Amino acid sequence: MNLHEHQAKTLLRPHGVRVPPHRTVLRAGDAERAARQLIDETGAAQFVVKAQIHAGGRGKGRFKEDPELGGVQRVQSTAELVRIAERMLGRTLVTLQTGPAGRTVNRLLIEPVLPIARELYVAAVLDRVAQRICVMACGEGGVEIEEVAARAPEKILREWVDPVVGLGAYQARRLAYGLGLRDKAAKGAAEAFVGVARAFEQEDCTLLEINPLVVTQTNDVIALDAKIALDDSAAFRHPSWPDLLDTAEEHASELSAQAANLAYVKLEGTIGCMVNGAGLAMATMDIIKSFGDSPANFLDVGGGAGKDRVVTAFKIIVADANVRGIFVNIFGGIVHCDLVAQGIVDAVREVGLTVPLVVRLEGTHVEEGRRILAASGLRVASATDMADGARQIVTLAQPEHAAPASGSEAATGR
C-alpha cells in the first residue's frame, strides 16, 4: 500500500524525523482556516501547496484543465492560497509517473515555506542480497536519485541495519559527516537517519524515501517530502492501516480482487487471463505476448482456489471493457481441475459470456474437469497445452472473430 505525502510525514514524526507543521484540506473553502492556524502556530507568511496523489514528479507535472499550473505551488498570501486550492482540487494532474490519463487531486497539503540552505536525500530500502534494511544518503537532494546513481554512484552513501541493534548512532554519524555536514546540521541529520531506519522497521515499510531532506538556514534538518510504501503482509499487526488506504487511488477492479483475496493487476491489453500461481500467471502473459497480443490483466486465483474464487475472478475479468477474449490456464496441484471447471461453468451461467473463452486444464482431476466443461454446453474451446491455448485465444480474439461466442441459453446475465 502506498501512502500520501502527508500520511508519510505523520507516520515519520514519532520516530524522530522532523517534518514541517502542516494541514490537509479536501475543500478549497477550508484553505483559509488552515492558513490561519499555521500562521498562529508558526508565524509563517508564505505557504507551499502540494497536490496529494500517489505519484512523483508533481512539481514538474501540469494540470490537464490548467496547463500553466504545476502540482506544487508557492503562495505569498492566504488569498492566493485559496485561489490556488480552487484551481487544484478536483482537477487532473499529469506527471511523468501518472501516465497521460493523470490523477484527480482530491486533497492538498499546506505547509509554511522553509528557508532552505541545503537539500539532501535519504531513503531506506530492503536490500534483498544483504537481507537487511539499507539506509542510503546523498548530498544531492531534490533530484532524481537514479540519475545520481548512474552519474556518480560514489556520492550515494550506504549503511546496513543489523535487525538486532538497529541503525547505530555511529553509522548515522558516518553518513552525516560523509555528506560534509558539521555541528548542529550533522547532529540533526544523524537523528533523522536513525529515525528513518526505525520507522522503516517499526512501521513495516517496503520503501521509505525523503527527497529532499533539507538543512534550513538555522541548520535544522527537516523532511520536506516523504514517500512511503507499506508491506501489505504486515497489515495484521497494524490496525490503523485500513484508515490510510485511499480507495480513489486504486483501480476499482484491483480493490474488489483484493477483497476476494485474489492477486490482480490491471494491464492495458485485451486478453483476460485467469491462472493459478504468480509464476505461471506471468508466464501466461508472456506467451500471449509471444503470439502477438497483450494481456488485459495479471490474475492469480491462488494455490487453494475453490469454486467461489474462480467465480469472483471471472466476474472481475469480464467487467473489464477492454477484454476481447479470456484464457484460463490452470495447472492443478492443490487446486482441483474439476472445481475450477465447475467455477467457470457457474460464472458463465451467472454473468454471461460475450467474448471467446479458451480453457487449458492440466494436473489433478483433469479428466473430470474437462468432462464438466464438455457437458456444460457452453462454447468453451479446450486447449492441449499453454501454447495451444494462447494461440487459440489470440486468433479468436481478433476483430473478425469478435462476434458473441455465447452459445448457452443459460448465459443470459447480460
Next chain:
Amino acid sequence: MSILCDENTRVVVQGTGRAGSYHAEQCLAYGTRIVGGVAPGKGGQAFLGQPTFDTMTEAVRATGANCSLVFVPAPFAADALLEALDAEIELIICITEGIPALDLVRVRRAAAGRPCRIIGPNCPGVISPGKAKIGIMPGYIHLPGHVGVVSRSGTLTYETVHQLTQLGLGQSTCVGIGGDPVVGTSFVEVLEAFADDPETHAVVLIGEIGGSGEEAAAAVIKERLRHKPVVAFIAGQTAPVGKRMGHAGAIIAGGHGAATDKIAALRAAGATIAPNPNEIGSTVASRL
C-alpha cells in the same frame, strides 16, 4: 543421490491445522517419513498416527527429526521458524505465504551461524522423486531421474516438471525457493548443491522478475556448472515496471529486476534460455 532430502529424512510438521494435516497426509502417502507434529497446546494428540508435541525441543528429542515442514499461519510463522532454528533442525521448509518481509530479515539474522537451512517461505517445498516429498506439490507428476529443478514459483514448477516427465526426463530433486523478497535459501546455494550432486546431470532454473537472484545464479552457473547443461526460463518478460505481480518479490523497481537483464546474464553464463514456458522440457531434451 539427490540434494537436501531423501528416504531417510525424518520430518516433523509445524502447524497441524487443516492445511498442514491435508498436505502432510499427501507427503506420507508419497512415502515421506513423517515422525510427528508440533502445535502448541495440542501435545499428546495423535497426528497421522504419530505424536503431536507442544514444542520443537520435545519433538526433536522424542523423534530425532532432522527436517521441519512449516504450515504455521503468517502472523506466527516467524516464531515457528525461530523455534525450529533453536532446535537446530537441519532443513526447515516453510510453505506459509504472506509473512512480513522484515520478519524474514530477523529470522535470517537468527539463522546465521546455525547448522540449519531454511527453504522458502511462500514456496511449494522440496521433492526428491521416489524418495521423499516434503511440500505441497502434486507428487504424481514427478519421475525419478537426473534433472535438478530450482524455481521461485510453484505452479510454473509443476508445469516444468510435467513437461519433463512427459518427455521421460526424470528429476533428481525439485526445489521451490519461494517468491518473497527475503528467502531462506537462494538459487546460489541450490545450484552449488546440484553442481556437486553426481546424480544430477542437468539443471533447470525458473526465475522471475524482481531482485537480482538470477544474476547471482548466473555467476554460479559460469563457475560451477560448466560441466552440466543448464536451461533457464524467466517469467514476467511482459510485466510493467512498478507493479507487483502476485509474489511480493516479483516487482521491477528502481530500474532493477527486469527479465531482459536476467536473461542476458544467464545466457552469458552459458545457460540455454527456453523461448517460452511451453518449451522448457523440450529445451532440456535438446541439451542432453
